[in-house]
Amino acid sequence: MEPKPRLLSILDIVAVVMVLVAAALVFFYAPMEAIMGMVQKVFYFHVSAAWIGMLSFLVAAVAGIIYLRTQNRRWDIVGLSSVEIGLVFTFIAIVTGSIWARPVWNTWWTWDPRLTTVTIMELLYAAYLMLRAGIEDPGRRARFGAVYAIVGFLSVPLTFFSARLYRTIHPVVFGGAGGELDMDLSPRMTQAFMFSLLTFTVVYADLLWHRIRIGRLADRVEQLRLKALG
């Protein structure tokens, strides 16, 4: 197995430092929001996690398209890796959102359009992993994964626009239709938020690279196993 690339080691350090700086900005630089209190600060990592979830599923869909065109197994590994990371961060977004909602909406959960669609999206991609696990032939598994990731991506814009198209109590951060609650961010809040988004994007790139390496190693082990079985 090839040694860990130096650039990946540097990226690891950069990602860790950025997470620490982002946390410091959230706790010490961004002001407290007057109406919600300290729980509003959950927003910075909650939205960033949701952003990574959607970005991951987009990358998986693109990887699926490229795999179907090239039949190169590497793109299947990229797609699988990206879906897995997307699932983790979407789950983080759902749970942190629920924790934020408890004091603000006085409930842990409501079947609001945004919450409902993000749950559907999460379950769709969880099914992707489970269904892949049931296919033994690597080629078939990759083709299935590619098509599923492309079709499954339809749930992402549905989730994103759900808070803009339908009546919802979920806040809209980047400007919504008239009458919807926009989150008025002060300049410091905006700076902390933008840095959090950037930080999470770097963390995603780092995790994706690591997960792809694991995928390639798993692929090689599987090939050796199939070879040994004859």
Add this chain to the structure above:
Amino acid sequence: MPLTSLLLLQQVAFLLQEGTPETTNFMIAGYIVFFLILIIYLVSLYARWRNLQQDMKMMEELEVRER
């Protein structure tokens, strides 16, 4: 009146009456959950990497023996 405007009015009224609510515990819980899930995922990545390396080593040894 839209639901979100009503909600905002309610929050402003609450603020005028009660001041900023004390919600620090929820913020702490949110960040604990975030770091916990992330750490669990990182540990799982490391464990999978280690197991695969051991499998790889075993498969390579088998291949050498068969030759």
